[in-house]
Amino acid sequence: MTTLSRLFGAAALAGLAPLAVQAGDLPATELSVIGSPVNSPxxxxxxxxxxxxxxxxxxxGRVTAEAVSMTDLGVKGPELMRLAGAGIADIIAGSTTLISGELPENDSIDLAGLAQDIDTLQQVIDAYRPVLEERYRERLGVVPLGFWPTGAQVLWxxxxxxxxxxxxxxxVRVFSTTTASLTAALDATPVTMAFNEVVPALQRGVIDCAFTGANSGNNAKWTDVTTHLVDLTVGWGVNFIVANSRTWDGLDPAVQAFLRDEIRDRLEPAGWEMARVATRQGIWCSVGDDRCEPEATAPxxxxxxxxxxxxxxDEDNERLRRIVAEQVMPEFTRACGADCVARWNETVGQVVDIQLDPAG
Structure with a gap:
């Protein structure tokens, strides 16, 4: 049993008794769910x-779900939110990175270089969550139920x-516009390329470095073609779980409350712990640290x-902070608009001590 499986099992058992008392009051409910790529942690x-x-x-047994991976359905990441809004499935989970074009606010919580540690990221998401809950329902026709990261995106x-x-x-290979802005501000040349092209590009010297997850880079054998792992976090790959708004509004209030509690108390904690484990172990195993547990992110x-x-x-971190505030954020400001920026200043800006100019 993996570290994460043990965590999930312990969390479920710890709260099973009090929840069981309420279970008899729940109407029988069956849901359809689409989730992350198959075999991913x-x-x-x-x-x-x-x-x-x-x-x-x-x-x-009163609430059940037919849960399938997006891989099994042949669904691409950018399609997920549209499927959720159209009611193709009742509940859908995916990555905000892949749907950033659907809504500018998706970038608000995971801008390149903004959160260098996972605790800051959690504060950022908690602060901005009410805005996302409002905008997701208004613009996308879905009700957001939870958010958690995949793991730190670092430099190889x-x-x-x-x-x-x-x-x-x-x-440097980059994967988003704000990552490209940060890279350029470091006087490096951003290069956009597909994930599966990175290893041969590093081998042939087409690129010198590339950003990806601490664990996914190890899984993809980037360790075979790199020599240095730079603990420069440019993002966390934040995941979302949403319900179609019409489906959600049609659920019995007791089922709504049950699902919100389950996601808050079970799913999100497991997701956050997964990200902590994936980040730590991805780095530790890649650099030969004695704390490396190769099976920690099974399968x-x-x-x-x-x-x-x-x-x-400390000097690097201060320079990075200036770059984020002065050269990464203006691009986000232009894309998001004055009202979006004002809401960001009131929420995330207070957490990270950065205030943006709504005029761009």
């Missing part, structure tokens, strides 16, 4: 056991790096290698 360790084990157990390099100054002149086991870990200095 997020699907195997979080979403699948939640819908197939935890919810039925805690509801005494096939060339020696000791600090941020060493990135100047290097070609995709990690490989223990010996990359050089580069940690940011």
């Amino acid at each position: 997020n699907w195997t360790n979080v979403l699948q056991p939640f819908w197939t084990e935890t919810v039925p157990a805690d509801s005494d 390099c096939a060339a020696p790096v000791e600090d941020l100054d060493d990135l100047a002149g290097k070609k 995709r086991n990690l490989t223990k290698t010996d990359l050089t870990l580069v940690e940011l200095s």
Whole structure:
């Protein structure tokens, strides 16, 4: 049993008795659910056991779900929110990174370089959640029920790096517009390319470095073609779980309350713990740390290698903060608009101590 499976099982058992008392009052409810790619830690360790084990157990079998992975349906990430809004499934979980074009506010909680640690990210999401709940229903026809990260997106390099100054002149694979802005501000050249093209590009020297998750880079054998792992976090791959608004509004209030409690007390904590484990273990295993547990993120086991870990200095962190405030945020400001920026200043801005100019 994996670390995450044990966590989920313990969480479910800890609250099973009080929830069972209420289960008899729940009307029989069956839901259709679409979730993350099959065999991903997020699907195997979080979403699948939640819908197939935890919810039925805690509801005494009164609430059940037919849960399938987006992979099994051949669904692409950008399609997920549209499927949810159209009512193709009752509940859908996916990544905000893949649906950023659907709503500018999706970028608000995971801008490149904004949250360098997971505790700050959690504060950011908690602060901005009321805005997302409002905008998702208004613009997308869905009710957001939960958010949690996948894990830190860090920098893998096939060339020696000791600090941020060493990135100047290097070609760096990026995966978002704000990541590209941050990369350019570090005097590096942002390069957009598909994930599966990165390994040969690093081998041939087409690029020098690339951003991806601490665990996914290890899983994809980036450790075979890189020498340095830079603990520069440019994002967290925040996941969402939403319900079609018409379906949600038609559910019995007791079922609504039950699902909100389950997602808040069971699903989200498991997701956040998954992200902590994936980040720590992805880094530890890639740099040969004795704390490496290769099976911690099963079913995709990690490989223990010996990359050089580069940690940011206080000077690097201060420089990064200035870049985010002065060169990454203006692009978000232009895309989001004055009202969006004002709401961001009132919420996330208070957490990270950054205030944006609504005029851009």
